[in-house]
Amino acid sequence: MQQVGASRLSGFGESVFSEMSRLAVEHEAINLGQGFPDFPGPDLVKHAAATAINADLNQYAPSHGLPRLRRAIATTFEQSYGRAVDPDAEVTVTSGATEALLATLLAILEPGDEVILIEPFYDAYPAQVVFAGGVPRYVPLQAPGWSLDLDALAAAISPRTRAIVLNTPHNPTGKVFSREELAGIAALCQEHDLIAISDEVYDRIIFDGAVHVPLATLPGMWERTVTVNSTGKTFSMTGWKVGYAIAASALTRAIRTTHQFITFATATPFQDAMAAAMEDALTSNYYAELAAMYTRLRDQLHQALEGAGLPVLPCRGSYFLLADISGLGFDTDVAFCRFLTTEVGVAAIPPSAFYADPATAPLLARFCFAKRPETIAAAAERLSALATFRHS
Template identity: 75%
Template sequence: MVPGARRLEGLGVTIFSEMTRLAIAHGAINLGQGFPDFPGPDFVKEAAVAAIRADLNQYAPSHGLPRLRQVIARSFEQSYGHPVDPEGEVTVTTGATEGLHAALLALVDPGDEVIVFEPFYDAYLAQIRFAGGVPRPVTLWPPDWRFDPDELAGAFGPRTRAVIVNTPHNPTGKAFTRDELALIAALCQEHDVLAITDEVYDRILYDGAVHIPLATLPGMWERTITLNSTGKTFSMTGWKIGWAIAPPPLTQAIRTAHQFITFATATPFQEAMAVALEHAAESGYYAELAAAYSERREALRRALELAGLPVLPCLGSYFLLADASGLGFPDDVSLCRYLVTEVGVAAIPPSAFYADPARAPVLARFCFAKRLETIQAAAERLARLPDMNTPAKLAHAAQR
C-alpha cells in the first residue's frame, strides 16, 4: 500500500514541473512556468542585503513586521482609496498561495462549497479540498473570457461559503470589469458569502484596463479577504512575501491558521519589501513595470501570430493564450508536448486549470515574463511551426 492521505488523491506532479522537466530534457526555451528570467531591481536586493547585515534575521511577529504592514496598508489606501488598519487588517504571509491556504483553512468547514472561475490557478482546487471544501466551478468562456451571469447565480446555494476571484486573471489575462464585480458582490451579499480575491497581478495591466479591488465595492469590505504579493511586481518570485487584507474578525481567523502553517515569513525579505513598496510608490516604478511588460507582450504576440497561433485578449498578468485549434491536435496536452519536444518551446496546457480537463479548448499558455532576447529566440523556433507536418508527428510527440 502506498502511503498518503485521501486528500492527496488525484494530485500528482503539477503540470509546471512536467513541462519544465521536458524543457530541460529537450533543450527547449521555457515559456511555461510563470517566473522572470531576468533579475529583479537592484534597490530591492540591496534592501535585503542591508536587512541581513543589520541582523534582522530572527523570527518576525507571526502576522508580519510592523513596518511592512504599515506600508501595505498605506499603499492600498493610496491606490484604491480605502483606509486599512495595519494592526488589525493586514497579515503578512509566505506568498499569496499560503495566504489562500490560511484563509481557506480558517474559514471553510468540510462540506462547504467554494465557487471558482475556471480556468483557475491550479492551487485553488487542491487547497479547497485540503480544507474539506467542495469546489463549484463557473466557466469563463473564450475569446473574451466572460462568464454567464445565470450560471454564476445558479452556483450559489445554501452550502456556499466563499467565492474566489482572481483579477487580473491567470491564465486568461482577463481583468474583471466593474459590472462583473458588482454582480459578484450582489450575490455575495444576497447569500451571505465571503469573497477571497487573488490580486497578485494588480500592477501589470494593459490597454487602459483598471484594477478594481472587490473589497472596495459597497458592502464588500466586511466580507472580503484581499490577497496579494510582491513576487510578480518586483520579479522576486522566490522570496514569497505576500499578505492578506481583511476586516478584523476575518483577519483574526486567518492569523490563527497562519501561525500554525508557517508561523512567520522570512524577516529580511519582509524588511526589503517594505523598502521596495515605498520606493515604487515614489519613483514611477509601477508605470515602468507595465510599460516593460507591454513591450514583451507585443513581442510574443507577434511571434505567436506569425507562427499561425492566434492570440486571445490579455488585459493583465504576464501570460498569453494562443489558439491552436487549427493544427489538428485532439487536446492541449498533446499540443504542448509537441511544442516542447519538436518545436523547442515549452508552454502550459490550460486544461490543468479546469475541474474537468476534457472541457478545455485547445489552447496553450505562454509566459512573457522573459528577456526580449528569450522571446526572440522562441520566436525563431516558433516560426518553423507552419512548415512542420504536425499531424504526422502527433502520435510520436504525444507518447513522449
Template identity: 50%
Template sequence: MTDYRHRPPGGPRRGRLAAHGHNVFAEMSALAAQHDAVNLGQGFPDTAGPDTVVESAVRALRAGHHQYPPVPGLPGLRRAVADHQQRFYGLDIDPAREVVVTTGASEALAAALLALTSPGDEVIALEPFYDSYSACASLAGATLVPVRLHAPDFTFDTRDLAAAITGRTRILLLNTPHNPTGAVLSVEQLREVAALARAHDLLVISDEVYEHLVFDGVHQPVATLPGMFERTLTVSSAGKSFSFTGWKVGWATGPADLVTAVREVKQHLSFAGGTPFQHAVADALRLPGEYFATATDRLRRRRDLMTDGLRALGFDVRPPQGTYFVTADITPLGERDGMEFCRALPLRCGVAAIPHQVFYADPEAGRRHVRFAFCKRESVLRQALDRLKEGLG
C-alpha cells in the first residue's frame, strides 16, 4: 500500500470554494425567522441530550478544566472512543496512536482531505453529498468526483463507482448512514466498495456521524472488512449520537500513519479545544446500550410520524433507513423546482425545508426533492404537518 505519511499537505490551493449550500441553509433559516416558520431545514435537535452527560460537563467546568487539552485529545476520551469501536464493532484501536479528537466531524473531514490529498488529486464522493465535502476538497486543491445515488431508493451502481476511478483518484469518501437521503449502505455494497479500494490502492474516508441513528438494517463500518482498516479513516462525533451538536466534539480513528497525518494538520486548524466537553463525551460513550436503543426508537417514531404525514399530504416519500432527515419528492404536488418550492414555503405554509439541489455538483440535479429534518419534538412535527396541510391544500 502507498505510504501517505509524507504526502505534502501544502502547496497552492486552487478552485472556488463550494459555499452555495451553506448560503442556502442560511437563507432558509432567515426566511424561517422572518415568517415565524417551523424550521425543519436545520439539522439539529430541539431538545438536549442526556442529563447525566450535561452534568459531566458541569462537573468538568467546576473542577477547573478550562485550559487546552492535548492536541490529540484528552487521554480519557481517546480511550473511550477506542472502547466504543471495540464494543460496537469489534475493532481493536490503540487510543494513543489511532485516535485523534477534533472540533466536530467537520474538522476531522477537513483535516483529512488537507492531509491526505495534494493539488490535482481526485476524491470520489456519493452524490448528493454534504456540501462541506466539496469545499474541503477545493481547499486541498483536489477535485471532488460525484457518483450518483439514484432515487427513489438512493442506491448506487458499483459500475459507476468503478468508472469514476482514474489514475488521479486518491480517496473514496463514504457517508453512511447518508445525509441527506437517509440511505444506509448494505454490507454487500460495502464489500464492493472495499474491493475497488483494495484493487486500486485507494484510501477511504468514512463519515459515520449518524452511526447510532439507524432505523432499518444495521450500520457496519467499512473498516471492519478484510484489508480495510489499514486504508480507512473513520470519522464520527458526539453531536448526532447524543444530541449535543453545539459541543463540536468529533474524532477520527484508523491506522497510526493516517491519524498522525490528520493530527498534524488539525493542530494548525483548531489546535485543540472543548476541554470540559471532552470530559463529558468520554462519559457519554460509556452509556449503557439501553440509551442508544431508546434514542433510536424515539427518533424512529418521529421518522414515521413525518414520513406518514408527508405522504398523506401528497408527497412521494421513502422512509429513510437512518439519520435525521426525510427526502420528499414534490412532483406529485405539481411542483417542479425544489429551490423555488423551499423559498416560498415559509411564507406559504410557515415551514422551512432544504432543496436537494444544494447537495449536488450540478445545480440542475435533485430539483424534484426536498429535505425535512425530523429531529424535533413530536409536537413541533405535528404543528409543521398541520401548517403544510393548510398551506398546500
C-alpha cells in the first residue's frame, strides 16, 4: 500500500497540548496546561448569540465576515491604537486566529520562501509555514529576560526570506515587545522588503503598566503588516473560533482569496454576538476589568508556584507563567510535566515544544492562569506536595 500521509506531515505528530490534556483526563489532574478559560464568558455575549440564532442568522455569512463585526473590529482598532481601518477593504474574519495565520501564509509564500520565527514560538507556526511550502528559520529570545538580539535577527535574513512572524504579548514567555524592539524589527522588514505577520491575540491581557503597540502602527509598516487577533481570547469564548486579520487592502485581497477556500465563512451567529461584545466594550470598562481580573489570577498562581518551590519568571502579558524547574533533577521539561500530571495531579506544558530543537530550551514549565480562583487554589494545594515527591 502506498504511503498514506504526505511528506509535509513529517515531524508533526500529536501536539504536546493534546498529550498533556489526555494525561490530565486520565489522571484526573487539574489542567493548567492548555490555554483556555475554565470560567464562562460574559452573559452579554452568550445572550447575543442566542438572539442571533433565534433571529435565524444561521446561514452563511459573507466569506470575509459580517459587516457588523468588521465595523466593530475596525472601530476598536482605531479607538485603541489611533489608526483608521477600512472595514470593507482591510478586515477579514476567520475561523480563529490560527486560520488567519494559515490563510496569510498561503497567500504570501512561494515554494521555498523562508519565514523567520522567533522562538519559543506557538507550535502551529512551523507546521503552517511548511504546509504553505515555506521554510522556517529560527531566532531565539534570550532567557531569562527574553531579549531579542536584533543582530541575530538580521543575520537570519537571506535573499529567500519573505516574512517574519511576531507574537506580542508573547506565548509562552509573557513578554510584551517594547516600542524600541518593534522599531528594530520594522527597520529590518523595510530594509529587506519583508511582510510581518503579527500575532496579537493577547493584546488586552497585559499587566504592570505594559503597553501593547501594534507593529502595523509603526511608520512604514501598515502596507507590509498583517495583524492577527482573536475574540476568543478577549471574550473567553475560545470554542467559538472567531478570529480576524487586519491588513492593507492588497494583502487583504490575497488573504481573502485563500480564506474562501479554507473555511469559506465563520459561524454567523457567533460573529454577530462578537460584534455585540466589541460594540459594548467600546463604551464600557470591559477591557480594564479583564486585565484586572487576569492580574489577580496571575498573582494567585505566582504565589502558588513560588510556594511550591518553583521560581516564576516575569510575565507582563498573555495568561501564562513560566516556572524554573532546573533545580528539580529532571533531564527534560517533558519528563517533569509528565511527572507533575501523573504524580502530583497538575498538568502543565513543556516549553521545549516551542523550540525547533527541544534540547536548546531552558528547563521551564508553562502554567495557564486563565482559571477560576478555586481551580488555582486546588492546584496550589496539590503543588504543595511537590517537595515530598522531590525528596522521596
